[in-house]
Amino acid sequence: MDKLIYTAMTGANAAANRQAVLSNNLANVSTNGFRAELSTYRAVPVRGDGSTTRVMALEATPGFSDIPGSPQRTGRAMDAMTTGNSWFAVQGLDGTEAYTRNGSFEVDSEGTIKTNNGYTVFSDGSAPLTAPAGAEVTLGSDGTLSAKVGNQPPTGIGRLKLATPTADDPLKRGDDGLFRTTSTEPMPNDTNARLQLGVIEGSNVNAIETMVGMIQTARQFEAQTRLMQTAEQDDRSAAQLLSMQG
Secondary structure (H helix, E strand, C coil), rough: CCCHHHHHHHHHHHHHHHHHHHHHHEEEEEEHHHCCECCEEEECCCCCCCCCCCCCEEECEEEECCCCEEEHHHHHHHEEEEECCEEEECCCCCCEEEEEECEEEEECCCCCCEEEECEEECCCCCCEEEEECCCCCEECCCCEEECCCCCCCEEEEEEEECCCCCCCCCCECCCCEEEEEEEEECCCCCCCCEECCCCCECCCCCCCHHHHHHHHHHHHHEEEEHHHHHHHHHHHHHHHHHHHHC
C-alpha cells in the first residue's frame, strides 16, 4: 500500500503548490506590469534499493508568461509602457539592479524618481535618478526625463535605463516580485528601446482562466486525498484478514 500512498501524497503536494501559484496570480490581476507565474510537474521514478517501483511528482517551473499585459491609458505625464520586450531598471531592496514592467513613476519628497510601489528608478548609467525640488518632471518617448522649475525652460535630468533580455541570459522572478538575469549580472542599456507615454501595462493574468485552473487543481487535490484514504482502508482490511488467518 505504501506505493499508492507515496504516489498520491506527492500528487497532492504538487496540486497544493500549483494552487498557491494560481492564487498568487489571481491576487495580482490588477498589479501593473505583473507577469503570470507558470507551473508544471513531471513524474520522477525514485531510485534505490526497494524503491524502483515508486514514482513522485516534482515541480518543474518553466518561469513566467512573457505575453504583454493589456495597455491602460491614464494620461499621466509620468506613466509609460515599454514597447517590445524592454524592461525598466530599478534598485531592489537588496541594493541590486532589478527589472520591472511597472511604468508608473513619481517623485518623492527628496526628489528621487521612484515607481508607484516605492522602488528607486535607475538611469542609463545604473544610478538613481533625482529631480530638483519642486520641479515638474516630464518623460520623453526615448526615456529622457526633463524637469521644469517655475518659469525656467525644461532641462534634462537623465534617461531611464531600458534593458532588453537575451536568450543567453533570460530573466527570472525573485522572491521580491522583481526580475533579475539568470547570471545576476546587470543588463546593458538598450538605446533603441522606446516608450508609449500616458499608458501603463496591466497584468497579463487571465482571471477567468486562472479561476478555472484553481477549480481543476482543487478537484485534483481531492482525488489524491481520496486515493490516500482508499490505501488506508485497504491496509486495514488486509491487516484484518491476516489476523484472522493467524
